[in-house]
Amino acid sequence: MYRYETHLHTYPVSKCGHATVRESLEYYKSAGYDGVFVTNHFIDGNINYDRSAPYEELIHFYCTDYEEAVKVGKEIGLKVFFGVESSYAGTDFLIYGLDKDWYLAHPEIREMKKTEQLTYFRENGALIIHAHPFREADYIPYIRLLPRYVDGVEIINANRTEFENSMAKHYAESYHLLVTAGTDNHQGGKQTKFAGMQTDTPISDVADFIRRVREGSMELFYEEREAEE
Secondary structure, three states: OEEEEEEEOOEOOEOOOOOEHHHHHHHHHHOOOOEEEEOOEOOOOOEOOOOOOOHHHHHHHHOHHHHHHHHHHHHHOOEEEEEEEEEEOOEEEEEEOOOHHHHHOOHHHHHOOHHHHHHHHHHOOOEEEEEOOOOOOOOOOOOOOOOOOOOEEEEEEOOOOHHHHHHHHHHHHHHOOEEEEEOOEOOHHHOOEEEEEEEOOOOOOHHHHHHHHHHOOOEEEEEEOOOOO
16 A cells, blocks of 8 residues: 655744654655655744745745755655645644645735635635644634535544544534545654555655545555654
């Protein structure tokens, strides 16, 4: 089976990341994965940069970890795909299908309300997945569900509780939404619980991934591993 990490944060772009691009990718290669999606916190989230900086400057910084990951991936034989985790007060969305050039060409998204932004992303071909929708934390005042503005739900997040994931699954089933799984890895090989998507044949690019998620032809997986020393 070909395995893919769909939800990965790296340092320094994600302020809360604890592993570098190389540390993360070398771990996934050693664990037998075929590829990873680098989905760092976007310019509306926990990005490790001054969020008041000019839009173009922010986008260029945001893409630095992904661009490094592409180089490392080619070096070690691991596929790397681009993604975004967009945020609104603790409510997070994984965005697949838009690239750096698209973001650079659309600075207007910075001024949009989140619902307008999500609609615009989808109109431009993006797949929107509500990440860990039932996550609870002291910095999250409300659980917000936007079933009319997303395509799917992350129903297995390796860093959430069984209850939170079961509620996410119930949400997806109730609204007939697509389903995905991801680790939400901030620690590279020090992570002990993993989730992702697997398939009998390798995915070629992000568009292929989106097609397979829409078809429901990829399997979700969850596993536990020993942390690296």
